[in-house]
Amino acid sequence: MEISLEINGKTARAREGRTIMEAAAAAGVHIPHFCWHKKLSIAANCRMCLVEVAKSPKPLPACATPVVDGMVVRTDSPAAKKAQQGVMEFLLINHPLDCPICDQGGECELQDLAVGYGISRSRYAEEKRVVFEKQLGPLISTDMTRCIHCTRCVRFGREVAGVMELGLTGRGEHAEIMPFVENTVDSELSGNMIDVCPVGALTSKPFRFSARPWELQTKPGISAHDSWGSNLELHCKGPTVMRVVPRENEEINECWISDRDRFSYLALDAPDRGKSPMRREESSHRLSESPWATALDSFAETIRALSGKYGADKIGFLASPNATTEELFLLQKIARGVGCENIDHRLRRRDFSGGEINGYGITVEQMRRREHLLLVGAQPSAELPLLAHLLRRRPRRLALSSVGAAECGAAGNHILARPSQWSGILESVLRAAQSGGGEKNETAAAAGKKLAGKETSILFGGGAVQSPHYPALLEIARAMSREFGATLGVLCGGANGGGAAKTGAMPRAGGMNTAEMLRGGLRAFVLFQCEPEDFAERALLSRALGEAEYVAAIGAHSGGLRDCARLFLPAAAAAETEGTFINGEGRAQTFAAAARPPGLAREGWKILRVLGEKLGLDGFDFSTFAEIRPQFVGEDFYNGGGDGAAAVSKKKNGADDSGGLELDFAPANNGLELAFAPAIYDADMLTRRSPALQKTASGKNAALAQMHPEDLRALGAEDGDWIRFSDSEGGAMEAAAKANPALARGVLLARCGGLFGAENITAEKMQMDKAASG
Amino acid sequence: MTRDGYGLEYRAGENDKSETKAKTGAMADEVIFAPLKSGRDLTVLENYRQTGGYSALEKILREQTPPGELLAAVKESGLRGRGGAGFPTGLKWTFIPRGLPTEVYLVCNSDEGEPGTFKDRDIMRKNPHQLIEGMIIAAYIMGANAGYNYIHGEIWEVYELMERAVADAEAAGYLGEDILGSGFSFRLHNHHGYGAYICGEETALLESLEGKKGQPRFKPPFPASYGLYGKPTTINNAETFACVPFIMREGAEAFAEMGKPNNGGSKIFSVSGHVEKPGNYEVPLGTPFAELLQMAGGMRNGAKLKAVIPGGSSVPVLPAEVIMQTDMDYDSLAKAGSMLGAGSVIVMDESVCMVRALMRLSYFYYEESCGQCTPCREGTGWLHKIVRRIEKGEGREEDLDLLVSVSNRIDGRTICALGAAAATPVRSFIKHFRGEFEHHIRKGECPLDKKAA
Numbered sequence A: 001m002e003i004s005l006e007i008n009g010k011t012a013r014a015r016e017g018r019t020i021m022e023a024a025a026a027a028g029v030h031i032p033h034f035c036w037h038k039k040l041s042i043a044a045n046c047r048m049c050l051v052e053v054a055k056s057p058k059p060l061p062a063c064a065t066p067v068v069d070g071m072v073v074r075t076d077s078p079a080a081k082k083a084q085q086g087v088m089e090f091l092l093i094n095h096p097l098d099c100p101i102c103d104q105g106g107e108c109e110l111q112d113l114a115v116g117y118g119i120s121r122s123r124y125a126e127e128k129r130v131v132f133e134k135q136l137g138p139l140i141s142t143d144m145t146r147c148i149h150c151t152r153c154v155r156f157g158r159e160v161a162g163v164m165e166l167g168l169t170g171r172g173e174h175a176e177i178m179p180f181v182e183n184t185v186d187s188e189l190s191g192n193m194i195d196v197c198p199v200g201a202l203t204s205k206p207f208r209f210s211a212r213p214w215e216l217q218t219k220p221g222i223s224a225h226d227s228w229g230s231n232l233e234l235h236c237k238g239p240t241v242m243r244v245v246p247r248e249n250e251e252i253n254e255c256w257i258s259d260r261d262r263f264s265y266l267a268l269d270a271p272d273r274g275k276s277p278m279r280r281e282e283s284s285h286r287l288s289e290s291p292w293a294t295a296l297d298s299f300a301e302t303i304r305a306l307s308g309k310y311g312a313d314k315i316g317f318l319a320s321p322n323a324t325t326e327e328l329f330l331l332q333k334i335a336r337g338v339g340c341e342n343i344d345h346r347l348r349r350r351d352f353s354g355g356e357i358n359g360y361g362i363t364v365e366q367m368r369r370r371e372h373l374l375l376v377g378a379q380p381s382a383e384l385p386l387l388a389h390l391l392r393r394r395p396r397r398l399a400l401s402s403v404g405a406a407e408c409g410a411a412g413n414h415i416l417a418r419p420s421q422w423s424g425i426l427e428s429v430l431r432a433a434q435s436g437g438g439e440k441n442e443t444a445a446a447a448g449k450k451l452a453g454k455e456t457s458i459l460f461g462g463g464a465v466q467s468p469h470y471p472a473l474l475e476i477a478r479a480m481s482r483e484f485g486a487t488l489g490v491l492c493g494g495a496n497g498g499g500a501a502k503t504g505a506m507p508r509a510g511g512m513n514t515a516e517m518l519r520g521g522l523r524a525f526v527l528f529q530c531e532p533e534d535f536a537e538r539a540l541l542s543r544a545l546g547e548a549e550y551v552a553a554i555g556a557h558s559g560g561l562r563d564c565a566r567l568f569l570p571a572a573a574a575a576e577t578e579g580t581f582i583n584g585e586g587r588a589q590t591f592a593a594a595a596r597p598p599g600l601a602r603e604g605w606k607i608l609r610v611l612g613e614k615l616g617l618d619g620f621d622f623s624t625f626a627e628i629r630p631q632f633v634g635e636d637f638y639n640g641g642g643d644g645a646a647a648v649s650k651k652k653n654g655a656d657d658s659g660g661l662e663l664d665f666a667p668a669n670n671g672l673e674l675a676f677a678p679a680i681y682d683a684d685m686l687t688r689r690s691p692a693l694q695k696t697a698s699g700k701n702a703a704l705a706q707m708h709p710e711d712l713r714a715l716g717a718e719d720g721d722w723i724r725f726s727d728s729e730g731g732a733m734e735a736a737a738k739a740n741p742a743l744a745r746g747v748l749l750a751r752c753g754g755l756f757g758a759e760n761i762t763a764e765k766m767q768m769d770k771a772a773s774g
Numbered sequence B: 001m002t003r004d005g006y007g008l009e010y011r012a013g014e015n016d017k018s019e020t021k022a023k024t025g026a027m028a029d030e031v032i033f034a035p036l037k038s039g040r041d042l043t044v045l046e047n048y049r050q051t052g053g054y055s056a057l058e059k060i061l062r063e064q065t066p067p068g069e070l071l072a073a074v075k076e077s078g079l080r081g082r083g084g085a086g087f088p089t090g091l092k093w094t095f096i097p098r099g100l101p102t103e104v105y106l107v108c109n110s111d112e113g114e115p116g117t118f119k120d121r122d123i124m125r126k127n128p129h130q131l132i133e134g135m136i137i138a139a140y141i142m143g144a145n146a147g148y149n150y151i152h153g154e155i156w157e158v159y160e161l162m163e164r165a166v167a168d169a170e171a172a173g174y175l176g177e178d179i180l181g182s183g184f185s186f187r188l189h190n191h192h193g194y195g196a197y198i199c200g201e202e203t204a205l206l207e208s209l210e211g212k213k214g215q216p217r218f219k220p221p222f223p224a225s226y227g228l229y230g231k232p233t234t235i236n237n238a239e240t241f242a243c244v245p246f247i248m249r250e251g252a253e254a255f256a257e258m259g260k261p262n263n264g265g266s267k268i269f270s271v272s273g274h275v276e277k278p279g280n281y282e283v284p285l286g287t288p289f290a291e292l293l294q295m296a297g298g299m300r301n302g303a304k305l306k307a308v309i310p311g312g313s314s315v316p317v318l319p320a321e322v323i324m325q326t327d328m329d330y331d332s333l334a335k336a337g338s339m340l341g342a343g344s345v346i347v348m349d350e351s352v353c354m355v356r357a358l359m360r361l362s363y364f365y366y367e368e369s370c371g372q373c374t375p376c377r378e379g380t381g382w383l384h385k386i387v388r389r390i391e392k393g394e395g396r397e398e399d400l401d402l403l404v405s406v407s408n409r410i411d412g413r414t415i416c417a418l419g420a421a422a423a424t425p426v427r428s429f430i431k432h433f434r435g436e437f438e439h440h441i442r443k444g445e446c447p448l449d450k451k452a453a
């Protein structure tokens, strides 16, 4: 119901239940505040927002006082001003006046308001409080003496990040914000605390002391790390990105971004950043710098020669799903121009049978409202941190995965199992939905009953898509889709999975997909913005690259391919180029370059344009970015949102009437199975090279082989012991172990460096002497 | 809680009631301490029964008296909250929504931490079952099936005693499922606090009960709509509940008539400080202070009265000449410029340095502020530091005005009333004893030290 009130003499209308703060904001009246934050619960503790309300003997906090009909509010009367000035004085008495050396200077809410509400001389003549700084990890710096105890950071942790990593301890003047015991702040959204802190108590550690806000230019950008499509603001000093903060978009990321989005920019000047083209002569072991012209010519010549010698179908083109739509369009155009259909961007997949799903199948907004979300093989906090935030706010969800029970679903809504058991369980859920219960596994039965007849979206995470069982899972999901209209989607498509699919960066009839290319005895590979760590079968890729005659890499960093590439062409990273990303919803977002690529590096689209031209292909004689899009934009290119379900290739399915199937969810094998949960800071070339992210707890864990504590005990091993893993296909790897009780039994969560197989992995504790040398 | 409070409390416990009675009028000890006149140990349930205890409850449950009728009696009795604010209890109990399919909780505030207050522990120590009976009746009135008694953290033996009393009441069928076959169930849990003054503030108490840091909540919503675990909750002081069996047994009128209009019933005053017999005295509201002082044995060693804080450290101090003319009830004390508060009468003789006394009080609030809201967190420290400076002889001419100004900037702008409680003593001490403060500032020393020397 709408009510009417008076604010500063003007009539305003507001919905009942709104606060004075909200009503005033809607009426264009700004009320000073610190603790209030539109996305957090109300604390009403800073008292900066005190206003005068007729008939109330005391000033009232606008942020916490609900409007009532006929209320008369004055935010600027002498009484209100007096109250606000009084609070400001209190806030400043113990605040160090160290603005000249404070990183928040210039964007500090306290500084701003002090100018408006403070007095120039302090009446406070006593000693000031000093609070020791806290060690919160590699991302956040603290200067706790500056803290004004607004508890925004505490509420952010509890309400948004999902973990209460900071709390207000102590009382009165001794009240301090601190982590629990000596913990660091480890949530995947922790960097947002820097933004919510109104003062310089929590600041960005990597950005510290590097620039003043007024020196920075603000450029819009889009996240290049996951399929959410978070909107960013890149703050640049000249040609350099100095920091990244969220750009508000209510429909997507609200006012948050993941730490990955915030701190990956640090990789832009990683040691192996490509700044010059490099070539390796057949006789040499090293890449050495080469002029652009020579490098480009050599590429065209070699590709032509190899096509002539072996046929163009002996070349493979592999591109990152985080490349821009324009880049992917040009890359596939080159591939097809030289007569090659072997092109793919689905690097983290093993089994391509069973059809294709692209995108979420629904929008983020729909995800928020959907009756049920069924997550299969997803680890939201690592794959899509903002999905994890969305899930925390909606209790109706069911998750099936091998890792991270707590974060995927509330108790009773989560089934923890090894990947080879998933299809059995999912089938059981389906049957329970059809028959209304009666399944052996209680969770599955309950889940099935819940899903039946409900608006459900099935979302596959990386753990499912990378697994050899993905085709089976897809088949059951399709049956669910037929049974109760569930939509299907994948979460792990990369920043531009949508663009990659739409521009045809995947094989058509006769072409090879990623798995086939790795096994197809190809003679040459062209890698665009990717390296072996980006592949599900990275050992296999390394072998294939080693056996090929020619490897050309185009990318921002050379590191992962230094040993095998014959040619390296330095390209711009996402922040340095214009481009378009199509996120999991199917939403296209075009961005401009925020920074300049370093050295001789060039935008990917420019490099590809010249390569196409050098190869003598048609359609490469354009000169501006704007000329690319019309080449691929069709009628409905930009409004293809949420067509994932429609894109599912219809395949005959026989699972419907297999009611009598005996299911005990036994794993398909006895050895360990790979969990395929991509480590959050091993997601792509940039995150892998961000020093700050690598120093976080999650960053450090990525290098470890994680297993269920019981499995580790069975090996006679404990945390820190080195384990040797081997598979039946001759692959092997060694890694230090870490017990992780959030894993299913029988599962190995690791960077699967040297392994070819995904199942039947055997593990053995290594001898001490070997461990010492390892 | 201050250590001084302790010493007093134990002395109060040893206080011999029969002797007190001999010295004073017949009206003392009528409500809560009345059964004590039997001379029996009332912590024994059977003894309490024999003095008429639990008979009110039994009658109500037997006759299934409609709760509305009982509520009317509480209203009629004029009972006002004994925890400090003096809010009419009957009115408060009408705020609990009825007929909702949700839990309703009843909470007893036995956290008394206010300097000068030591009555609730004596109620629990001497007559625990009257409190329990009062809570059961209140629960019956409001339809609560679970209740909590939050006991101050530094009186462990009282907590143990209450645990025994609750167990005995359960064994006797007064607590638990289907009480006395009436179909009404009520479980009572004692909860042991940890001694933070702020946990006596009702919403901080609820937070603490929920296992969180004891910090007041912003109100509204009030506990009656959003209380313990988010459910409608009634919270009252222990003395408030302990009055209820009397009202039910003897009638609302008897209770009301005992005091003055709008100030019904008797009140336990915790008298401490420079009197001969510090202790708890239950007298009708409206008893003149002079009479109360006499009950407490008069001034210690015949010293001269200087000032009295009549309701606990949070209420304004009154100089001797004012308090000697004042009756001890809500309205009279308000008229005299102070408050009844929790009925904690701190008596100070001429040897007390008011600057020192204020320093001690301001230290208390500085240490006990929960630190949540700006004016109180920052202001209590500021106040204390200035007063401490004055006491050390380093005061400045402008300090007194600054103290008043800072106090005004705290008062009324905080989440809970602790801010106001910290500001009040500062303003009243300066108002009534400005000269003494000025002497400290100008001369850099205490006039009383000189006298003593």
Ligand SMILES: Cc1cc2nc3c(=O)[nH]c(=O)nc-3n(C[C@H](O)[C@H](O)[C@H](O)COP(=O)(O)O)c2cc1C
Residues within 6 Å of the ligand: B080, B081, B082, B083, B084, B085, B086, B087, B089, B109, B110, B111, B112, B113, B114, B197, B198, B199, B200, B201, B202, B203, B235, B236, B237, B238, B240, B416, B417, B418, B421
């Ligand atoms: C800082 C502070 C401390 C308080 N401490 C107590 C206390 O120890 N005991 C108490 O009964 N009420 C205390 N109160 C008052 C309670 O908040 C509440 O008003 C009272 O328990 C209500 O009970 P009543 O209506 O029976 O008085 C305190 C209030 C404040 C602001």
Ligand code: SF4
Residues within 6 Å of the ligand: A146, A147, A148, A149, A150, A151, A152, A153, A154, A177, A196, A197, A198, A199, A201, A202
């Ligand atoms: S650290 Fe910052 S956000 Fe947290 S309470 Fe202090 S001022 Fe507020």
Ligand code: SF4
Residues within 6 Å of the ligand: B198, B215, B216, B368, B369, B370, B371, B372, B373, B374, B376, B377, B414, B415, B416, B417, B418, B419, B420
């Ligand atoms: S007034 Fe003091 S005690 Fe009360 S909430 Fe504010 S800081 Fe805490």
Ligand code: FES
Residues within 6 Å of the ligand: A032, A033, A034, A035, A036, A043, A044, A045, A046, A047, A048, A049, A050, A061, A062, A063, A064
């Ligand atoms: S913004 Fe309202 S009290 Fe802080």
